[in-house]
Amino acid sequence: MAKTAVIEAHGGPEQFQIVDRVVGDPGPGEIRIAHKAIGLNFIDVYQRTGLYPMELPHALGMEAAGVIEAIGEGVTHLVVGDRAAYAATPPGAYCEARVMPAAQVVKLPDEVPFDVAAAMMLKGLTTEYLFHRTTPLSAGDTVLFQAAAGGVGLIACQWAKSEGITLIGTAGGPEKCQLALDHGAAHCIDYKAEDFVPIVCGLTHGAGVDVVMDAVGKDTFDGSLDCLKPLGMFISFGNASGPVPPLNIGTLGQKGSLKITRPTLFTHISDPDILRAMADRLFAKVISGDVTLRIDQRFKLDDIADAHRALEARQTTGSTVIEL
Incomplete structure (x- = not known):
């Protein structure tokens, strides 16, 4: 028994x-x-x-x-x-x-x-496929990681740093932001106090990020798309705030021929x-x-x-x- x-x-x-x-x-x-x-x-x-x-x-x-x-x-x-x-x-x-x-x-x-x-x-296996099996990533690339102080997020912060990838994180509150920074995030934005979109735009000098990794879902989806550079990849791998609403696929073209995927481990x-x-x-x-x-x-x-x-x-x- x-x-x-x-x-x-x-x-x-x-x-x-x-x-x-x-x-x-x-x-x-x-x-x-x-x-x-x-x-x-x-x-x-x-x-x-x-x-x-x-x-x-x-x-x-x-x-x-x-x-x-x-x-x-x-x-x-x-x-x-x-x-x-x-x-x-x-x-x-x-x-x-x-x-x-x-x-x-x-x-x-x-x-x-x-x-x-x-x-x-x-x-950890989720982090492995995010960085190695979903879209090409290499040293010098920039990633926006939503919820960087969570279980996957803290692994991702370290993984990115170990491979020369710049990770911009978001987290709820200054303590969680500091936690992400302590684990290797290059920057972390307190989404409770600030709009992450203009900050990401500033950090990337207007270029946007190569990849967004987002397990939050509904609350961050629109803003995440706005942070991508043209031809960038949005990876949705969770729904902590609820499912992403239906998407007009034409929006991806309007925002710069973006790519989107919903992989599972x-x-x-x-x-x-x-x-x-x-x-x-x-x-x-x-x-x-x-x-x-x-x-x-x-x-x-x-x-x-x-x-x-x-x-x-x-x-x-x-x-x-x-x-x-």
Whole structure:
């Protein structure tokens, strides 16, 4: 039996129930993992509220780290006793142990602690595809990153600096702006006090940025487009303020032949070989010290509803982990 946080209906954090579930043995292509730490992400909120509908009842949670307890037939890249980590579908990480597909689980280097791995897999792999797999980026380019003090944002600030990319961030309040600056952002704009569009225009001497990376959604969409240089790329990878409203595609031509994409991590990691290459790059960044994970909030599994309340209220910085 394994303690598990499940929901039986979409809604607020009060929907969580803590239950004991039978774990069972892995079938072909599966593993059983005993979790040591679990990550918390905004996609968990989207699934809980029903923005991303799912069949219920269901456990939530998309990333965790732990130890492999058993492997099914055909699994060759992991063995019993391996330290392992994942960002994976289907959801179900909010538990003490689970059986799951092995393809999206990777071996965890000894140099990376369990809590760090749980805090970084989804956010770190997201950063990897933003900088390496969505549109060409190289040293000297400029990126506008919305919500630079969040979990992905603080990794992105460091990632950009390590590769010679200028990152202009936005964040809510002077403390969060300073946090982004401390992690490598070249500039950070307090969106609660200032209009970020003219400031970005000034910082880029009127040219605009090469790429916008935006997980905020509705509240920043129009302004983000106005910050792009002609032929620039807008990457929408989240909806923290709500979904982006319908777009007249002609607007992109009027604003300078802009490009727009809405990628997901799980498209990229559906190929196990690509996933392992992405994970290797992420682990190398962490082991080298180019990227350090800031874990500012820790909760117990019994308190998962409180963790969701804090995340939705934007009371968190850096990463949040659920400890077991």
